[in-house]
Amino acid sequence: MNLVLRIWRQASAEVEGRFEDYPVSGISTDYSFLEVLDRINEDLVSQNQEPVAYEMDCREGICGSCSLMINGTPHGPRPATTTCQLYMRHFHDGQTITVEPWLSRATPVIKDLVVDRSALDRIMQSAGYISVHTGEAPDANTIPVSKSRADKAFVAASCIGCGACIAACPNASAMLFVAAKVTHLSLLPQGEPERSHRVRAMVVAMDREGFGNCSNHYECAKACPKSIPVSLIARLNREFQHAGLLGHEYGGPIHHAAHEE
């Protein structure tokens, strides 16, 4: 198939970007979207031109590196699909495809299609973990977890942190990402001790990075390559309200009188 890719080119964060058209021919319908970009880059390199910068790593839909806005949709038109797992059979011959970076204030462009997603890392560093002593792995089933809880936690844990939710959101909100990360730990016994601290710290970190607010458009879940449901955002709201109103981090120490003669 023959295609035209209209790609956002921007040499660095300091200069203005613009769209440029790249015609490409002889594309197999079995090419992945990234392989088309590779073809364009091979041509550009052979002509001594600057190749298009884009991010990728595993190419099997699990690492969360690929991040392209394809025809206005993060990861392109297919549901539950990352860019690397999007195949050209879902496009038609002669089509012009617009490719943009995932822009928001909290994820600025570094170059061409590459944006700085370290804001997501900083949210994770704030509290997106459990504090345990490392050592040998415990025996299986020493900590009981119900099947339904494990399933729910797994749905949340399948978030690959790509940031498609932020790119899809009209407010560039990171609520779905934070909701997934908070939920998967708060549902499991290992995450319970730091539960209220975690949600508070991650929401504060999210606010600090300059992401927007959820205003219930639910574009995030439609764009999510792992189909994280928007009900997790409601759960994040509940976790946060619970931590804010009842969490033991606030309100000082418990009154506990010592023995006096």
Next chain:
Amino acid sequence: MKRLLYLLSTTIGRKLIVALTGIVLILFVVGHISGNLTIYIGQSALNNYAHFLQTSPMLWVMRLSMLAIVMLHVALGVAVTQENSLARPESCHAGQSWYLHVYQRRMIISGLVLLAFIAVHVAHLTLGAGIGEVFRLKDASGHVDVYSRVVTTFQNAWIAWAYIAAMMFLAIHLKHTVRAVFQTLGFSRESYFEFLEFLSWMVTLAVVGGFISIPLSVQLGWLALL
């Protein structure tokens, strides 16, 4: 207290306040339309209802609390919207049409239209601006004749249609809020989503349908001065 102030300093806390004040406002419009529908029972029913409200010892408590709640709702709504436009400075993606952009901004647009409507509505029907002599009419039992105020006002086609247009913005606002309130308050059962969507439509159609029916009935001559 420290906890509450802390909640307010976060984005989720601010939206929680918008949602909680929104619930009061939803209950207010539901109560408002229930009262308005007494106009179909007759002149004395509406006037008696209005008399009951105006002589209530809670009148000013209610008025001032509603004013405070509306102001809080609007102030935080505007603040949240500003934060959101800051977070996404590039307003349009390729392939994103202008009407999608307007649609995504529908809450702030309809909200500000409704704020203007409330100001005009209170000035007009409660304070009597632009109504003239009808404002001072009393009915047979000596109550303020709200019925005649309403019918005289809606006999003006411009006012009737402007009112209907404003109610369309109420419909846009209300349709979004009923389900969103549950989400923001943390009610997350997915099996309820369809029911909440249905509830959103029902509340919107019932409330807005009720409000619109009155100017339409006056315009069609079904409600007239007695």
